[in-house]
Amino acid sequence: MAKKYTQAEWARIQARLPEEDRVPYSESPEAPPRGATKTDAQKDAELGIIRTGSTLPSDEQTRLRITGFPTTLAGSLAALQKSVAESKAAVAKAETGIEAGKKDYASASTEAAKAASYEAELLIKQAQNAAANATTAEEKAAAEAALAAAKAASEAATTQAEAATAVGITSGATTGATTGGTTGGTTGGTTGGTTGGVTTGGAGATVGGTTTIYTAPDGKIFTDLGQYNAYIAQLKAEEKRRAGQSAYDLLYEQFDQFGLGGLVESLKGFIVDGLSKAEFTLRLRDTDAYKKRFAANQSRIQKGLRALSEAEYINLEDQYQDVMRRYGLPESYYQRGDMGRQEGFEKFIGGDVSPVELEDRIQTAQRRVMNAAPQIKDALTQYYGDEISNGDILAYVLDPTKAIENIKRKVTAAEIGGAAKLAGLGATRTRAEELGALGVTSQQAREGFQAISEFLPTAQKLGDIYTKQGMGPFTQTTAEAEVFGTTGAAEAAQKRKRLTQLETAQFSGQVGAAGGALGRERAGQF
Numbered sequence: 001m002a003k004k005y006t007q008a009e010w011a012r013i014q015a016r017l018p019e020e021d022r023v024p025y026s027e028s029p030e031a032p033p034r035g036a037t038k039t040d041a042q043k044d045a046e047l048g049i050i051r052t053g054s055t056l057p058s059d060e061q062t063r064l065r066i067t068g069f070p071t072t073l074a075g076s077l078a079a080l081q082k083s084v085a086e087s088k089a090a091v092a093k094a095e096t097g098i099e100a101g102k103k104d105y106a107s108a109s110t111e112a113a114k115a116a117s118y119e120a121e122l123l124i125k126q127a128q129n130a131a132a133n134a135t136t137a138e139e140k141a142a143a144e145a146a147l148a149a150a151k152a153a154s155e156a157a158t159t160q161a162e163a164a165t166a167v168g169i170t171s172g173a174t175t176g177a178t179t180g181g182t183t184g185g186t187t188g189g190t191t192g193g194t195t196g197g198v199t200t201g202g203a204g205a206t207v208g209g210t211t212t213i214y215t216a217p218d219g220k221i222f223t224d225l226g227q228y229n230a231y232i233a234q235l236k237a238e239e240k241r242r243a244g245q246s247a248y249d250l251l252y253e254q255f256d257q258f259g260l261g262g263l264v265e266s267l268k269g270f271i272v273d274g275l276s277k278a279e280f281t282l283r284l285r286d287t288d289a290y291k292k293r294f295a296a297n298q299s300r301i302q303k304g305l306r307a308l309s310e311a312e313y314i315n316l317e318d319q320y321q322d323v324m325r326r327y328g329l330p331e332s333y334y335q336r337g338d339m340g341r342q343e344g345f346e347k348f349i350g351g352d353v354s355p356v357e358l359e360d361r362i363q364t365a366q367r368r369v370m371n372a373a374p375q376i377k378d379a380l381t382q383y384y385g386d387e388i389s390n391g392d393i394l395a396y397v398l399d400p401t402k403a404i405e406n407i408k409r410k411v412t413a414a415e416i417g418g419a420a421k422l423a424g425l426g427a428t429r430t431r432a433e434e435l436g437a438l439g440v441t442s443q444q445a446r447e448g449f450q451a452i453s454e455f456l457p458t459a460q461k462l463g464d465i466y467t468k469q470g471m472g473p474f475t476q477t478t479a480e481a482e483v484f485g486t487t488g489a490a491e492a493a494q495k496r497k498r499l500t501q502l503e504t505a506q507f508s509g510q511v512g513a514a515g516g517a518l519g520r521e522r523a524g525q526f
Contacts, residue, residue: 240274247277251284258314259340263289293339299350308349319355320345327362329394351400361404365397368411368442376418383417383429384410412436419445423453425476440484448483452476455496462499471499 007025014022131143214228215221217235222228248271252264267283275283284290291298297307308316321334321342333344348358369377370393381388388396397407413432419442420427427435435445456479463474474495482492 237272241272243276244271244274247275247280250277251280255310258310260293260310262339263287263293289339293341295341296346296349299346300352303350303352305352313349314340316349316355317342317345320348320358323355323359323362327359327366329362347400353400357404358398361397361407362394364404364408364411365394368415369393369397372415373418373422375421376414379417379421379427379432380411380414383413383432409433409436412442415442416440416445420449422446423449425449425453425456431477431480435480435484435486438484438486444484448480452479452483455479459496459499462503463495466499466502471495471502474499 010025014025128147131140131147134140134143211223212225213221213223214225216228216231220231222231248264248267251267252261255261255264264280264284266287266289267280270280270283294308294310294313297313301307324334334342335344336342347353353361369380377393380393396402413429413436416432416435417427417429420432423446440448456474456476459474459479463471467473472495478488478492478495480486481488482496
């Protein structure tokens with residue numbers, strides 16, 4: 001891993017500069033931003049190093065930016081020689097550590113070698129720049145001398161890199177390879193690479209010009225490209241599997257809170273594919289088990305309704321069940337099957353029946369029919385027996401294929417017919433539906449038919465008696481028109497009034513004794 005300068009190291013480098021050229025650590029382009037440190041890729045870009053697998057843009061990979069280092073060739077050479085000496089010392093410590101059987105020797109040795117390699121490279125670059133920019137013969141001579149000295153120092157660094165490589169390979173330990181490859185390889189490969197033509201390569205570095213070190217993202221070192229690529233593929237596969245496992249776990253948790261974790265378990269085989277939660281959900285909704293559990297969604301789609309989410313679907317089931325329990329319906333209406341499926345509710349969900357409408361239907365069946373007078377239930381069966389199979393009124397009312405308004409219309413007709421029967425009268429289905437359509441309620445029907453039953457017999461007899469006077473018959477329909485205020489109500493009331501007057505006249509002796517007798521018999525009732 002490349003060197004990340006600390007504030008102390010930066011101060012040591014700046015100490016070599018003339019005072020007017022020194023750059024504070026916080027203002028230096030080499031200084032990491034607050035809360036962060038400079039990455040290897042950023043340092044490589046500054047050195048002009050191109051690493052295999054680098055994530056930097058191509059223009060950044062080739063950019064060379066050296067600022068804040070010694071501006072005199074003498075200072076450059078002195079610093080370079082010191083860096084090479086430090087590199088030698090680091091390699092010597094590495095050899096000592098391995099010989100002592102330490103696979104993980106002091107990190108200070110490795111860090112010292114890293115610092116030396118980067119400083120040496122930067123100083124060599126500056127020496128080369130000075131030679132290229134020399135304008136006088138004196139400057140040119142000094143630059144050439146500096147370059148010659150730099151090359152000599154680079155060769156020494158390369159020699160140390162080869163020694164470090166040999167140490168790392170001989171040890172057979174990851175620690176040795178890391179120190180020999182990273183320390184010596186970076187010092188020799190990078191320093192020698194700039195001056196001698198060796199390019200830092202692979203995911204790690206070309207060590208001593210012969211062996212390439214490949215470093216995986218987790219820091220593991222390889223010298224064989226095939227093994228490195230296989231390991232990278234393994235890491236990617238594991239990363240993909242972890243992503244798939246995470247998405248699976250989220251989906252399982254979501255469904256398990258509804259007791260439906262078993263639906264998701266069938267998708268375990270897709271974890272290795274690294275599916276996202278959305279992809280897992282799509283696969284789940286395509287399974288037979290899911291389609292069976294949420295079967296009503298298919299009915300909704302066929303009717304042009306949107307499919308409900310799992311949460312919406314289950315929430316509706318819970319509300320239906322609560323309504324049925326409150327009204328004392330048998331458990332058979334809301335019993336659960338496999339995976340908590342409540343098959344009896346699928347017709348409600350598919351028919352877009354709200355919990356409020358369901359409650360209205362149950363109230364209509366229970367309060368207005370099942371708990372009402374038997375004459376009402378009989379009338380309902382008499383009028384609509386061909387639709388209500390086996391007299392199952394509740395099932396008929398709860399059938400979502402039958403509109404609640406039509407059900408209420410039929411129940412109202414049955415209430416009117418039942419009221420007529422209670423009063424000892426009759427009413428056909430057509431007449432009951434007509435009165436219902438005119439707004440006659442159950443209570444009005446009971447009160448009205450009771451009144452009709454009290455005066456109709458006398459009115460009918462009087463109508464028959466006074467037919468010759470042009471009165472005509474007085475029927476139940478005539479009485480209903482007067483009592484319920486339907487069409488012909490005024491004529492019906494006038495007719496009954498005229499009959500009353502005729503009967504009164506007979507009672508007064510203006511007509512025969514027989515007529516008076518009938519009047520005396522019925523006067524109080526009529």
